[in-house]
Amino acid sequence: MIIDTHCHLNDETLIPEAERIVSEMRENGIEALINVAFDFASSVKSLEFAKAHEGVYATVGIHPDSSFTDCVMENYEKMAEMAxxxxxxxxxxxxxxxxxxDDPKTPVKAIQKGAFIEQIxxxxxxxxxxxxHMRDSIEDTMTILKENSMMLNNGFVLHCYSGPKELVKEFADMGAYFSFGGAITFKNARRNIESLSEVPMDRLLLETDCPYMAPVPHRGETNEPKYISLVAEKAAEIKGIPVQEIIDATTRxxxxxxxRIK
Ligand SMILES: [Zn+2]
Structure with a gap:
């Protein structure tokens, strides 16, 4: 059975579907879901939802887009308690x-970096x-991870890794896991596919990032954890191994x- 290591059941689109999604998990071959938070409110909701559902796990954390508003001491203290x-x-x-x-609502680099380091x-x-989460920021992300490597002792995953493949080894040597989702099924996925082929089998994870990134043939629709089997199949094709081997390795x-996953 598969573990969806990155989904957003707290996203507005999926909130009305969350109960159904969880009730169907097992029949869709999914043994556990990590419902990833992206701001303070979703951290609270993610934990509440996880407590009420077997096989559903939570994270606490603030995405860079929300770092300007949410990264304050009061929230950090509450999140550490939730953790x-x-x-x-x-x-x-x-x-x-x-x-x-260039969007005035996007926190500037310095604020994002500060929030990232504080949360590490x-x-x-x-x-x-x-x-x-790393988007158009690979150099600064690498620098911050290197400068704070002593605090990475519990491991880390680069979610929705899209390359470049040349840096897979460097990140892997720092202890990284690499997670891949629907983007590997897209027509223009060359960078993602090349990267996935470089990732060692013991560092590979699967995710949906739903409601975003629905895999082909559902591209553009609302994504759901059940489509993760399509990601597993594509990963198996790229690695040239049976899909069951991908499932076993990524779950392990x-x-x-x-x-903390039971
Ligand atoms: Zn996400």
């Missing part, structure tokens, strides 16, 4: 997103691995990184 709950399996998603830097420290204090890896 003591055994249903919280990681700190994230956190990181750097420079995609919309919190994750380490709480004994949690980190789920990292997810349990090795997110040690």
């Amino acid at each position: 003591t709950n055994e249903k919280v399996v990681a700190w994230g998603e956190i990181g750097l997103d420079y995609f919309r830097l 420290e919190l994750a380490s204090m709480c004994g949690l691995p980190i789920s990292i 890896n997810a349990r090795a990184l997110f040690t």
Whole structure:
């Protein structure tokens, strides 16, 4: 059975569907879901939802887009308290997103970097691995991870890794796991596919990032955890191995990184 290591059942689109999605998990071959938070409110909701549902796990964390409003001491203290709950399996998603830097609503680089480093420290204090969001920011992300490598002792995943393949080894040597989703099924996925072929089998994870990134033939629709089997099949094709081997390896890896998954 598969573990969806990165989904957003707290996204507005999926909130009305969340109960149904979870009730169908097992028949869709999914043994566990990590419902990843992206701001303070979704951290609270993610933990509440996880407590009420078997096989559903939570994270706490503030995405770079929300770092300007949500990264305040009061929230950090509450999140660190929430992180003591055994249903919280990681700190994230956190990181750097420079995609919309020209948008006045996007926090500037310095604010994003500060929030990223503060949360790396919190994750380490709480004994949690980190789920990292990296968009158009690979150099600064690499620099921050290197400068704070002592605080990465609980491991980290680069979610929705899209390359470049040349950096897979460098990240892997730092202890990285690499997660792949629907983007590997897209027509223009050359960079993602080349990267996935470079990722060692013991560092590979699967995700949906739903409601975004629905795999082909559902591209453009609302994504759901059930489509993760299409991601597993594509990953198997890229690695040239049976899909069951992909499923077994990625589930084993997810349990090795997110040690609180039962
Ligand atoms: Zn995400």
